Amino acid sequence: MVPLSWYIVLSAIVFSIGVFGFLARRNLIIVFMSLELMLNSVNISLAAFSHYLQSMRGQILVFFIITVAAAEAAIGLAILIAFYRNNPTIKVDEINLLKG
């Protein structure tokens, strides 16, 4: 039997990788993937707690997150393509239209 803390640690590691990828990588696609990673790390901890507490609530939440993540990925990628058509770049440093 794998103890709960392992799942939590796994979740934290995956989340940290996601945060690092989000902050450090320059490629927008990879930034997106990092985002998905963070969401899924949360899913791991939710599923683990659900099992630990013998309650279905956590797993219901997981399904919601997966749905939202799918929708977000679809919209995000669509925006990305639309953006790429105008500015042929997907480097995050070069996308700074909001610079004050």
Place this chain on the structure above:
Amino acid sequence: MLKYTLIPLLPLLSFIINILFGRNFIKDKAHWIAVPAVAGSFILAVSAFMDVTAGNVVNINIYDWIVSGDFHVSIGFLIDQLTSIMLIVVTSISTLIFIYSIGYMHGDGGYYRFFAYLSLFVFSMLMLVMANNFLLLYFGWEAVGLCSYFLIGFWFHKKSAADAGKKAFIVNRFGDFGFGLGVILIFLTYGSIDYVQVFSNAGSVVGQTINILGTDYDLITVICLLLFCGAVGKSAQLPLHVWLPDAMEGPTPVSALIHAATMVTAGVFMVARCNPLFNLSHTAMNTVAIVGGLTAIFAATIGLVQNDIKRVIAYSTVSQLGYMFLALGVGAYSAGIFHLYTHAYFKALLFLGSGSVIHALHDEQNMQKMGGLKKYMPITYAVFIIATLSITGIPGLAGFFSKDEILYRAYLGGDTGKFLWLLGTVAALLTSFYSWRLIFLTFHGKFRGTHEQEHHLHESPKVITVPLMFLAVGAIFAGYVGIPPLLMEHGDRIGEFLAPVLGHPHSEGSHAEEMMVMAGSVLVALGGWFIAYRMYIKSPELPKKVGEMFKPVYNLLFNKYYVDELYSKTLVQPVIKASDKVVLGFIDIKIIEGIVNGVPALIGAFSRKFRQVQTGHLSNYGLAMALGALAIIGYMIFMK
């Protein structure tokens, strides 16, 4: 009661209708509203006069205007002997001048505006004379000043007219400031501003003093002098006379109605109305008399050499107003009001006559370019002669009776009386001279204008000449209500009529003295005519020679004693400089604009720095979010 309310209400209605609908609907028919309204007022005023002669003095409150603790002001009318005479003067002359204006203002772009303002003026003037308390008097007082401003600057596209309007308004502020303080002081002293209460308690504060800047002054004297300040401004006495000659920039009917017959006499009316107060202060009375006497002679000397026909008459008005104050100051209130009443007719006539001349000459006002108009304008010439005979005090015409009464009362008037009488008599000589000079320059001799003008010379239309004839009747017969006792027993009917309000003159002289004064005034009237005749008919080159001989005096008079220049140097220029340097240069630019511009500049500078937080880099935002999340989690863990 409705009758009395309607007297001022009709002109007010005419004003409201004309000002609201004049521009788009009424246009050239404005007089169809204004003339019936003011004529209606006249009829009601006559009826009110009848009521007063029957012994019904009315004092009614129509409406509670201000009620605040002990301070109680109502809109109310006091119609007594004094007011009823003023009502007759104001409404009768207004009616004639309104009719005259139909012809004179015909075709002017602001025709409806003219009648609207004129109606507003009549309303204000009626409120002024009918008021039964000081605040309502003050309302009327300021409202007539406002109308005067509107009408002087009626042709506002002409800079000189707009300036003259401003000058009149500003100069009047000086006087009205004192007047306002006077009203406040009356309230503080008597706890009321109602005429009846103030005047019945007038004597209760005799001997009290008021401390101003460390010195004690007699309370009543201070009140009277403050009130008189207002009169000095409104009635163009020394040293605030400068606005009246400039006010001639307005249309001639305005000069006649406002700046000769009615508004400028408001000061005289007010002092007469406050006679219970003035009677208690010897100092104030002497001030009134001396200011009046000096103004009479001062303005008359300026009138000697002016060339603008309306300015000569304007200085004549200032001078005659001085006469009225002279009379008030020696305690002969009824003589002052009597002169106000006769003066209104002959002075309105002179102005309207000069308007007729100006009209015929297409806005030429310089008498040196007139002459010989006698044969072209017989009616105007005739009424001018009547008015001049009246103003110079030729026996049998209105001016004689009132002027003689004033000089006689001055002669009897105590310590300064003889001096004042001398001033008055010399002023009468000057009056006679410049009045005849005006006639001779305008109507006699050869025409000195252009051929073009001579070709178009014509008598004015009936709508102008008929009011002139009515006024001429007034200028002849108005005086017969005040025949001196010397000529007819109980002839001084106006004096007896006014006695309940204004009291009886203090002293009576002997027949011989009265005879002497009368002879003196007739003599100077003839003397003035004779000198003018010698100088302008017999030897027309003489005036020039005399002018050359007394060059400095001539220049002094021609430039009106340099009073305008003096005020410009001592008051106007320093104020302009101060406004430029302090108000504009410091307060406005440094403080006001400093705040208005400084606040946005500060916000701008701050945001220019602060907006750099927005780098546009996704990773920076992400980092901020992550750090924020960390901070919140840290707070949750360590602080709870």
